[in-house]
Amino acid sequence: MTKKSKLKLGNGNRCERLHALAISETGFIFDPQTGQSFTVNQTGLFVLNGFKKGKDSETVSHDLADACSVPIELAQSSVEAFILQLERYL
Amino acid sequence: MTKLLWEPPFIQPHRLGEINKFGRMKARDNYVEHVFGVPVALLKEEFGSPCFVTSEIHFRNNLRNLKKAFERRYGDVIHGWSYKTNYISAMCNIAHQEGCYAEVVSAFEYEKARKLGVPGKKIIFNGPNKGKDILERAINDGAHIHLDHLDELNLVSKIASRLNKIVEVSLRLNFDTGFTEPWSRFGFNIESGQARQATRLLAASKNLKLSGLHSHIGTFILEPKAYIQQVRIMCKFMREIEASHDIEIDTIDIGGGLPSKNALQSIYLPPEQVIPPLSEYADAICNTLIEETNYRNQLKRKKPTLIFESGRAAVDDTQALIVSVVGNKRLPDGKRAAILDAGTNLLFTAYWYNHQVQMTRPADGPLADTALYGPLCMNIDVVRSSIQLPPLEYGDTLVINPVGAYNNTQWMQFIEYRPNVVLVHEDNTYSVIREREDLEVMCQQDRLPEHLKIAFSTTEAKK
Ligand SMILES: Cc1ncc(COP(=O)(O)O)c(C=O)c1O
Numbered sequence: 439m440t441k442k443s444k445l446k447l448g449n450g451n452r453c454e455r456l457h458a459l460a461i462s463e464t465g466f467i468f469d470p471q472t473g474q475s476f477t478v479n480q481t482g483l484f485v486l487n488g489f490k491k492g493k494d495s496e497t498v499s500h501d502l503a504d505a506c507s508v509p510i511e512l513a514q515s516s517v518e519a520f521i522l523q524l525e526r527y528l
Numbered sequence: 529m530t531k532l533l534w535e536p537p538f539i540q541p542h543r544l545g546e547i548n549k550f551g552r553m554k555a556r557d558n559y560v561e562h563v564f565g566v567p568v569a570l571l572k573e574e575f576g577s578p579c580f581v582t583s584e585i586h587f588r589n590n591l592r593n594l595k596k597a598f599e600r601r602y603g604d605v606i607h608g609w610s611y612k613t614n615y616i617s618a619m620c621n622i623a624h625q626e627g628c629y630a631e632v633v634s635a636f637e638y639e640k641a642r643k644l645g646v647p648g649k650k651i652i653f654n655g656p657n658k659g660k661d662i663l664e665r666a667i668n669d670g671a672h673i674h675l676d677h678l679d680e681l682n683l684v685s686k687i688a689s690r691l692n693k694i695v696e697v698s699l700r701l702n703f704d705t706g707f708t709e710p711w712s713r714f715g716f717n718i719e720s721g722q723a724r725q726a727t728r729l730l731a732a733s734k735n736l737k738l739s740g741l742h743s744h745i746g747t748f749i750l751e752p753k754a755y756i757q758q759v760r761i762m763c764k765f766m767r768e769i770e771a772s773h774d775i776e777i778d779t780i781d782i783g784g785g786l787p788s789k790n791a792l793q794s795i796y797l798p799p800e801q802v803i804p805p806l807s808e809y810a811d812a813i814c815n816t817l818i819e820e821t822n823y824r825n826q827l828k829r830k831k832p833t834l835i836f837e838s839g840r841a842a843v844d845d846t847q848a849l850i851v852s853v854v855g856n857k858r859l860p861d862g863k864r865a866a867i868l869d870a871g872t873n874l875l876f877t878a879y880w881y882n883h884q885v886q887m888t889r890p891a892d893g894p895l896a897d898t899a900l901y902g903p904l905c906m907n908i909d910v911v912r913s914s915i916q917l918p919p920l921e922y923g924d925t926l927v928i929n930p931v932g933a934y935n936n937t938q939w940m941q942f943i944e945y946r947p948n949v950v951l952v953h954e955d956n957t958y959s960v961i962r963e964r965e966d967l968e969v970m971c972q973q974d975r976l977p978e979h980l981k982i983a984f985s986t987t988e989a990k991k
Contacts, residue, residue: 477542
């Protein structure tokens with residue numbers, strides 16, 4: 439499976455996992471399934487909240503590029519890397 | 529909508545014990561805009577980054593406080609400025625203007641002291657490698673030679689005999705105080721009888737006269753009691769040899785070793801909480817020396833002059849290093865990392881200190897565990913392996929301190945040019961006291977044999 443297909447969060451399980459996460463405004467995350475907690479930075483929080491709202495990675499990348507005034511390519515590649523991290527932990 | 533500050537999105541798992549007292553606290557107010565009264569931005573603009581900044585008034589005050597602490601308690605005291613701790617010419621001359629002798633340990637340091645105008649009589653010549661020529665010069669200059677080993681004793685004796693002189697010498701001793709790892713590779717050991725043997729040879733020598741005892745029990749000594757033991761052992765040895773030979777000891781040199789306000793990596797508590805005040809050391813040393821030499825009053829003999837050779841305690845907190853962030857990274861384990869334009873090439877002391885690192889602007893994000901790396905292509909080039917810092921940006925200026933001891937001497941000419949060293953004068957004006965290196969400096973000792981003068985032939989170069 440390529441990164442792209444996962445980026446779209448077509449995987450229902452993962453979507454559920456994301457919804458189950460308790461995410462605080464400051465970026466503190468608790469995964470009730472494993473008891474593991476995490477910290478995300480502000481941009482990570484932005485991306486996670488986008489996913490929770492059901493947006494796909496393309497849309498989230500565009501939103502992020504807008505919110506931070508950075509080139510879309512930078513936002514896209516960073517979101518891809520972020521998803522790789524999520525896959526490691528969730 | 530308020531703009532979101534760009535940083536690549538990142539998630540980091542918490543590990544047990546990682547959530548600490550800093551929590552996710554903001555550190556907006558923990559920054560400095562000045563070093564030693566001069567705006568950091570101004571210094572960086574004028575002298576570049578990295579750049580060492582030193583305070584004349586701080587150094588003078590430290591030297592005065594040290595001298596006063598011993599003088600008030602004991603009287604006859606000499607401070608030998610330990611050149612190896614910082615031998616930038618201006619720093620040495622500040623020390624000499626404050627009355628310090630030069631404490632040197634090599635031909636280079638000896639020649640430097642003489643070049644700066646220090647008379648031989650005000651030079652204490654230590655170290656295990658004093659060559660024949662420099663010893664001859666030191667003897668002719670009347671410098672205080674501290675013998676380190678038997679071969680040196682014989683060499684000095686031969687030179688003195690050839691010059692038809694009687695040379696006063698001191699013996700460097702080593703012994704176990706029970707507090708510090710004995711520096712037993714320097715000088716003559718008391719417990720094994722080596723020191724006695726050397727004394728016997730000196731007592732029998734026509735050209736050498738033993739008049740001083742010296743020892744240096746280590747560095748960054750956190751226990752004042754170690755000095756009590758040191759002085760006791762030295763004085764006991766002094767009385768024994770004075771009783772059994774025709775010897776009179778005029779100087780007791782206790783070396784250096786007083787700690788500075790820096791954070792040793794092995795110690796968790798901040799320096800303010802672990803480092804005893806100077807007064808405790810001065811009490812320990814002077815009270816013991818007074819006690820142990822009281823017998824001389826009855827004999828109407830002068831007490832020995834106390835020599836101390838404090839290096840880091842005098843100079844460490846008189847210097848800061850201005851550095852810049854040249855890159856940010858996330859390590860695979862999620863930890864933040866930044867690359868600085870100065871590493872262990874300039875901060876040799878980063879190998880054993882957790883140097884304080886301060887921002888020069890308000891933080892705009894929460895603190896996080898961060899590693900600070902230097903610019904060298906070496907894995908061990910680590911300025912701080914773990915420090916709580918807010919997000920850093922490319923070009924950010926940081927101030928690292930205290931860095932005044934041993935860095936301007938042990939820095940390496942490896943990969944990078946060594947930077948400007950600036951001195952802030954007493955009137956708050958400032959000047960460069962050591963120019964940054966350039967290509968010419970880096971290459972000036974290179975010699976190209978005729979057949980290697982050309983790297984590429986003209987035809988090849990065009991390809
Ligand atoms: C003989 C001698 N004197 C003085 C010093 C200065 O020591 P410190 O900086 O610990 O005071 C040293 C340091 O190694 C030394 O070897």
